[in-house]
Amino acid sequence: MTALEQQLQQLVIETCQHPYGSVLRQKGLTSLVRLINRSQKLWKDSSTYYEDALQLTWLYFCRNLCEAVTAKSAYDSERSNIVTWLNAYLKRRLQDMYIENQQQQMKFFSEEKEDSNGAAIDTIERIVAPPQAPNLLELVRQWAEADRTKNLRRTYIRDRADVNAQVLILKRLPPETSWQVLSQEFVLPVSTLSSFYQRKCIPLLKEFHEQQRVA
Secondary structure, three states: OOEEEEEEEEHHHHHOOOOOOOOOHHHHHHHHHHHHHHHOOOOOOOOOHHHHHHHHHHEEEEHHHHEEEEEEEOOOOOOOHHHHHHHHHHHHHHHHHHHHHHHHHHHOOOOOEEEOOOOOOOOOHHOOOOOOHHHHHHHHHHHHHHHOHHHHHEEEEOOOOEEHHHHHHHHOOOOOOOOOHHHOOOOOOOOHHHHHHHHHHHHHHHHHHHHHHHH
C-alpha cells in the first residue's frame, strides 16, 4: 500500500467515526475530496459531460462512503482503495451519459407509428438498434461526405468557412469527437460550436431524414 493510500484509508476511518450529516463528518469528507483531487489519480477525459459525471460521483461518494444511503452497499476498503472505487463509479456515469447522448442524437431520425389498435409505437429503439442504426448512420455519413448540393459546405460559422456543417456533422457522428477536442482543433469556444450545430446542423439533418422518408 502506498503512502497516499494509507493516508486516505486513515482519513476514511476517522471520517466515518462521526455521525452522518454532522459537521465533523462534513469536514472529513471535504479533506478527502481535496486530497483525492491533489493526487490527480481520479479518471479524466474530455467529454462534454465529464463535469456532470464528476459531480454525481462526489455526491455518490458523500452519501455512500461510510454507509449505503443511495447505493446497495457502502465503500469497502477490503475490496478496493478509495480512488479505484470512485473511478469505477465515474466511468459508469460517463458511459451512461454517452449512451444517453447518442440516443438523443438519434431522436432526430426517429418517428412514431401506430399499431393496429391505434397505439403509438416509439421507433427510436428500433432505429438505434442493429442492423438499422448502422445502416442509417452510414447513409448520413455518405450524404454528408458527398454534399452534392454543397449546401453543407456553404453553411459555416461566420468568417470560418473551414468550420462548416459538413465538417461538424461528420465529426459528431458516432464515435463522436468531443466538443472540447473540436474547440482545441478549431480554436473556437465550445459554446460557439455547439450553438452552431444546434441552429444549423440539426435542421439539415432533419431535412435529410424527411427526404429519406418521402423517398
